[in-house]
Amino acid sequence: MPQRSSRWVPGNHFELLENGEEFFPRVFDAIASARHEVMLETFILWEDKIGQALHTAMLTAAQRGVQVHALVDGFGSAGLSRQFVGSLVEAGVQLRIFDPGRSILGQRTNLLRRMHRKIVVVDNEVGFIGGINYSADHVADFGPEAKQDYAVQVRGPIVAQLRNYTREAVLGRAPRWRPWPARASADTAGHVAPGAAQGWATAQPAHRGEADAIFVTRDNHHHTNDIERHYRVALRAARHRVVIANAYFFPGYRFIRDMRRAARRGVDVRLILQGQPDMAIVRTAASMLYDHLLQAGVRIYEYCDRPLHGKVALVDDEWATVGSSNLDPLSLSLNLEANVVIRDRAFNTHLMSRLSHLMEHSCKQVDVPAPSRWDGLRLLRSYAMFHLMRWFPTWAGWLPRHEPVIQLARPGDGDETGSTGGGPQGGDGKRNPDTGAMA
Structure with a gap:
């Protein structure tokens, strides 16, 4: 596997987005404006008002011919209803589940080595990365337990790295490092992605600002400590x-x-x-x-x-x-994470x-x-x-390790009964403690 570059990429513009009030409208507007492709990864997608808004944005984009690929974590996004999943799939959204797990005696067994990244890339032009999941507890009207959180919107050459990496991941491949997008990449069926022939997917994004940036990830194979290493270099x-x-x-x-x-x-x-x-x-x-x-x-x-x-x-x-990585054993030693420096x-x-x-x-x-x-x-x-x-x-390293399965959702997948509020939250907006996780 090619080694990840740690060179600074110049010419980027970053905008800090604080909490869901700033983050969600930007992401949903970007998806609404998409012409060719949406790539999205998230740890948590809940079937509450925020999850439904994302659902609508992805469904609408797919219906007008945009390639929409989404990867959600099987632990963080457990409990999505068949209706929620089925309507996306029927509209053409390529929804994949990272390491879906089954419950044994009411307890889920897929706790370790989660896909914890939160990334969106639209048309190889604009990207989003940070710690905000798609759930109503990231907006203030959730109440006293609403989360304080951050993400960034980025334009510029570094977006190509986010897009390239995320595309490999959401298509179920082991992400490989490439400094710029590959030429006319193929989808899982071996067909050239629509729009690639027109050159939009191969064009290097133009310089949009004065910021240098490095896209840094953590995995359980080749980049086990990259995020921590960047922190420690900066501290020293x-x-x-x-x-x-x-x-x-x-x-x-x-x-x-x-x-x-x-x-x-x-x-x-x-x-x-x-x-x-x-x-x-x-x-x-x-x-x-x-x-x-x-x-x-x-x-x-x-x-x-x-x-x-x-x-x-x-x-x-x-x-x-800014990114998805906490400074704890799960993020630094087990989960799949992504930050931008x-x-x-x-x-x-x-x-x-x-x-x-x-x-x-x-x-x-x-x-x-x-x-x-x-x-x-x-x-x-x-x-x-x-x-x-x-x-x-x-x-x-002693904890259970396996090669994660990335499962393409099909009509009929999802929870048979669903829930009134969806996923780990019920209609009353309260957290189901059985699904709690360090998000």
């Missing part, structure tokens, strides 16, 4: 500030060590984590690292307005990253302003604990957790 190069906002924070030993070293050499290192987590274990796991980080000078903020779902970071005045002063400045607003208005800063008789026990716990973390990549 940091000179005056680092801000990381991440929903599920429990990284490895080397990552924590690089954060501590940056703080100790005078870098302002800030960490924004969940103060109102969607799963209690999230805060418990992260808090076990607090002493170790605080003692080194890292400043920790807990976001308390609602659950934090973001996966973004910035370093100094130019470097930033951005080098652009204007984007970095805007992201910093939004994260500063979060820290000033919606977070509480975690203080260094006051001395107490429990200091020894607390520090022992922190020390033990810190050093145990160095082994989790090895443990991940």
Whole structure:
């Protein structure tokens, strides 16, 4: 397999999209304007008002002759009704399920090594990548559990890399790295994709801005630590500030060590984590690292307005990253993830302003604990957790591993009864706890 390039691709324009209110209209408008092709990957697609809106957008595009390919995860998007799936398939949408799993005694067994990416590419012209799934809990009117999250819209040459990679994935192939789109790629039946002969699929997108970018993915074969490596290189190069906002924070030993070293050499290192987590274990796991980080000078903020779902970071005045990867064992050692690394002063400045607003208005800063008789026990716990973390990549290799199946949906697939609200959410908009996952 060709090795992935880590060279910066110049000439891109990135726009930060905060929460579903900014993200969903942009994606649905792009699909509505599609002329040739829509490529979409998502971990979660629920049959609620957001999922129905995406359903309508894809169905309408397919009916007017656009090639629409979608890949959803079999764990995150379980429970889609036969009507929901069947109407897409009948309209010509190529819907595929990544590693669909069966329930045994009411428990699903396909928990590990999930397809966790969230990418959309339309006509090789505009792309979207980030952490936002297609579910109503990404918009504010969901209520107190609505998620705080981020994605980016991008135009420019890097879109070709997103399109090329995503096309390989949604067609059920092992994604291969190619710096620009292949010539007249074929679909699964061996036919040349409509529109390829006209050249739209082979044209390199024009320069649209001043941002350099690298598209970075994580898999379980050839790129097992690429996303973490980019984070760690940036931490080691940091000179005056680092801000990381991440929903599920429990990284490895080397990552924590690089954060501590940056703080100790005078870098302002800030960490924004969940103060109102969607799963209690999230805060418990992260808090076990607090002493170790605080003692080194890292400043920790807990976001308390609602659950934090973001996966973004910035370093100094130019470097930033947005994507699907959490900083926990699932994302760093098991799941299939995708981030974009951005080098652009204007984007970095805007992201910093939004994260500063979060820290000033919606977070509480975690203080260094006051001395107490429990200091020894607390520090022992922190020390033990810190050093145990160095082994989790090895443990991940012992966990069940198999070659995932990507199944093309056909009429009649889906849940026989469906649900009034669809998928992991019922019509009342409340989460079904059996389907909870780190999204």
